[in-house]
Each structure stands twice: as C-alpha cells, then as structure tokens.
Amino acid sequence: MVETAEYTVIRKKDEFEIRKYPKMLVATVRSGADSRFNHLFRYISGENKSKTKISMTSPVITSEEIPMTAPVISSGETMSFVVPSKYNIETVPTPSDSRVIIEESPERFIATVRFRGFAWKDEVEKQKKKLYAWLEAENISATSAPFLMQYNPPFLPGFMRRNEIGIEIEYEG
Template sequence: MAVETPRYATVLRDGDHEVRDYPALVVAEVSVEGDQKTAASRGFRLLANYIFGGNRKRTGIAMTAPVAQQAEGQKIAMTAPVAQVPGAAGAWIVRFTMPSAWTLDTLPVPDDARVRLRRTDPVRVAVRRFSGLARPDDVQAQSAALLAWVRARGLHPTGPVTLAQYNPPWTPWFLRRNEVMVDVAR
C-alpha cells in the first residue's frame, strides 16, 4: 500500500540519523489526553474520521504517512535528555500531513471541532530512524539517543521530540519504520 509522504531535502546523513529541511505543510491535528498509546489511538480515530468523510463535503482524503505524535506544551531544556515523557498521562498532539494536492483553502471543514487544520512553517529537523513497535520505553530511549546526537553535532533543538510512525498496525514489528524527530535551529 503506497501512501504519500512529505517531501524534504536531506542536509546531513549519519547512520540512523539525518538532518532534513521540510517545506511548509498542511496538517490536520488534534489534542488528546492519555498516555502515549491511548492518545495515539484516540487521535488517530478522530483524524481518520475526518479524512474518511467526516467533513462538510463528505469528501474522502487520501491517507499519508507518517502519523506524528508529540507531547503538547513541553519545551526542551538544554540539560534535559528527553523532551517528551512517553507513557505519562498528559496532552498529546496527533497529526496527519495532508496530501500535497490539498491546501487550507481547498480542504473540507471538519465535522468535529477538535480537528484543526493549519499550515506549518518550513522547518529543519534532526531525525533518528528505528524499527519496532514504538513502545513508550523504546521512544524514550530513541529520543535520548537523538538528543545526544544533536548535542554532539552542535545543533540546537527548538521544540519537543515528535514520534513519526509510517506503517499500518498490521505491519510486522520488524518491518515497521518509526522516527523520532526534533526541530533544530538553522
């Protein structure tokens, strides 16, 4: 099953790490409460409802990858090894990137007021790729490794760590593509 992923320019590649430049993107996102797994499930359902016709035009919108999730309202302290606290209850933002054919002006209005449509700013991100189920402990360890790599390269994080998952749930764990990413200063 081929799905669209956002285009980006690779600035640096170093093993499982990359620095990428993403253009402005149009996204649909929700804020949900719970632990990482519960929030991901709730957020996914709300966003899937929107793209499967839960909108004023009853229009279907193609699924894209990745599905992104980040702890809401947390900032990175320069001494903290991890920006999000996977597994802790709290507010999370779950985000779908809209297919590139859509704009804010052409996307249908969501039926559910919890679904927000917005345009992101262009951004440079540091990324660490990993496979597996992206359990909270795994995400925490991968986030710590990403932030250590960022610091070792003299990069400066400017936001929270985001978990990006690229595969449907029926994909075997060893074939799953996951990434943790953090915005960095240019």
C-alpha cells in the first residue's frame, strides 16, 4: 500500500475540500524537461548518498513556475514526491543528484477540487477555473499558484484515477 500525504479535511462541499496539511518533506526537481520524474524515481530507488531505497508515496505534485520578471524568457515546472513520514529533515537520505532538492513544506491550508480520468492539459485548466470560481464564491483568498496532485500509477485506467488541483489559501480554521 502506498503512503498518502496526511491531511485533515476541514470542510467539504461536493468535489471541493479545504484541508489542513501538517509540515512535511518533499523531494523536488525544478526543470523544463520531461526528465523530472526520472530524477525523482532514481532518488527513491536508491541513487542517493546512503543508497537507501525510499517507498513511493502519493500524490505526485506538479506545478508550473513562472519567473516574476519581464520579459518571461522561460518557465519550467516542478515535480515533487512526498517523502514518507518516517523521515525528518535530519534522517532523509541526501540526494546524490544536485537537481533533487529536499524541502520542508510548512503547515498550510489547501483548497482542492477532485476529478477522475487523465490529467490532460485541457482538463487541468478546466479544473483550475472551477476551483478559482468556487474560492471566489466562498470568499476565500488563494495564496499560491494552483498545482496538480496525481495519486495513481500511470498504468491505471482513467476512470479509476484520482487527480486533484490544489491551491494554498488563507483560512482561519
């Protein structure tokens, strides 16, 4: 069984949720290339300084990074694997690939919208708009750009897949 990032549901309405996530570790690669997954997979497969195999977790988190400069010459995406909860910042295996960065994500509130199927670009954009519309209707302010969370292996049929768009929010909970 794959460990899933821990969270508490604060509020639920239809396919929307407001969640509180505790602080957690993530292994992240920032790159415009399609090799982000491969770098992370090699890291958890034992290509780290202690040669430790690390269990796969879910979700795999993908977000677009757009530089806040003009003109925008390039943008890239980040991909992150949640590090299993048995590790902390002192015990997590050190990456041997400098492109893999271990980061501590702080405790935070995240609004999500869940959808099934494949996370094609058009569907992801549609779900982002849906989440933004719900946040506006609920008078909730976003504090980050949206990100995609995918929970299933690539071979799972689309109708069985769990995907979510998440966005950090200001929330008094």
